[in-house]
Amino acid sequence: MQENFSKIAKISLVLVYLVIVAGAIVRVTGSGMGCPDWPKCFGYYIPPTDISEIQWTPNKDFKKGQIIIxxxxxxxxxxxxxxxxxxxxxxxxxxxxxxxxxxxxxHTWIEYINRLVTxxxxxxxxxxxILSFWLYKKDKVITIVTVFTLFVLGIQAVLGKIVVDTNLKPTMISVHMLIALLIMAMLIYLIHRTSKQTTSVKYDKKLLVTLAIAFVASLFQIIMGIQVRQYVxxxxxxxxxGMQTQWLQNPTVSFYxxxxFSILVVFINSFLAYRIYKYSLxxxxxxxxxxxxxxxIISGMAMYYLDFPFASQPLHLVLASLLFGVQFYMILEALKAKRSLKTL
Structure with a gap:
């Protein structure tokens, strides 16, 4: 049962990343308001494909809640x-x-596919x-975290509606992204906790502290990046x-x-790599x-110096979420190594 739980958790994590990618595609194509309502799209469960479907015409059956222009x-x-x-x-x-x-x-179908993936x-x-309750006697934490993850996913769905209702208000989009990271972190925790693989890493106190600093620094970078995106x-x-050359002409303090801060992030992670390689951790x-x-870094420089080339902004966002996930898993590995050392 635990093995099946771990497999489903991995599938869920992949889907979370697909949701982030789909959201990034929505962002880069400007499709966020492709469906003006939520959860339906122009009042349909299957979106319209032609404008004639959302125009008034005589002798046509209309259903309550359908939207026309x-x-x-x-x-x-x-x-x-x-x-x-x-x-x-x-x-x-x-x-x-x-x-x-x-x-x-x-735009309508890109936004609809984004919702479908969600x-x-x-x-x-x-x-x-459901599976988590079979594991309750063995490990109550798994059940508690799973229930909380599903609860947060419900909040995320409600926020999706609010994002549409507020016509893509930047603040709401940012909150939406941060909650996606929280869901991702909880799934990674569940995957790690239910993994039967023995730890292959060595505990190193200085490394664990540096890992935590690197993770917090990356999270801070993501928050700053979200503020920059709000400004953009x-x-x-x-x-x-069509005015990409002027989007960052007079940036806010958060941009600088x-x-x-990216220099510090690179330095901290370079030190991590050095210590891991040197001591074969x-x-x-x-x-x-x-x-x-x-x-x-390359995508960030491209946005600033090459005036936001196609897909550079969503790529930057997706990479940040990947970095967040990998660093968080490394922290879990280090903590597991620490616990293993204590039991020896």
Whole structure:
């Protein structure tokens, strides 16, 4: 049972990363409002593919909650009815959560697929929830963490609705991302706790402390990066999508902190790599950390010096989440090595 639990947890973690990637694709394509409502899309479970599906037409059956675009505004059907030859406003009411009334089939389906991946994530999470009770007598912590993870996933779903209702308010998008990292961390913890592999790393007190510092530094970098992204999103709203050269023309203090602090992050992780290699401590995942950091720096420089080339911003975000996950797992490895040393 524990082995099956671990496999499902790994599937869930992969899906969390896919959700982050899907969200990044939504961001880079500007598809965040492809579906103006939530959880449906223009009032449909399967999104429309042509604008004619969300326009008023005579002698057509409309269902309660379906949304159409009328004079650049969203109108919601208040009941089931069949339209007559003339448009009757009494059958409709304005959609008041936001005023974004644009239809782009590509944006709609990209956003819909993003939501679909999130729904699929819920399936293994529910299976984990059920399996965790079979492990309750053996390890209560697994059950408690699993239940809390599912609870946080529910909060994340509600936040997804709020993000849409607030027309992609940058602050809400940032909170959405931070909660995704929390879910990721809990799944990584569950994977590590249910793993039957014996530890192959050596305990080193200085390394554990440095690992913790590196993890906190990376988390701080992510938070600073989120603030920079909020500023960029604000600039996009003000200046437009095609004005990349001006998005960071007058950056905030958080940008300079984020850029300068990256030097410290590289230094700390380089020291980790040096100590791991010198004393043969066995933390092979440090190789991934250094590769991710290298590509992360390149993508960051590309955004600033090459005016946000295509996919550089979402790549930067996805790499940050990968770095977060690998470093967190390394901390768990170090703590396990410490416990193993005490039992000898």
């Amino acid at each position: 009328v004079n650049e505004s969203l109108q919601v059907a208040v009941q089931d009815f069949e339209s007559t030859l003339n448009y009757n406003q009494s059958n409709w009411e304005p959609y008041t959560k936001h005023e974004y009334a644009t239809f782009n089939p590509w 729904v699929i994530l819920g399936i293994p999470m529910l299976i984990l929830f 999103d604000f600039q996009i709203d003000v200046l437009g999508e 902190i984020h850029r300068s 066995g933390y092979n995942k440090i190789n991934w950390v250094m590769i991710i950091l290298l590509v992360e």
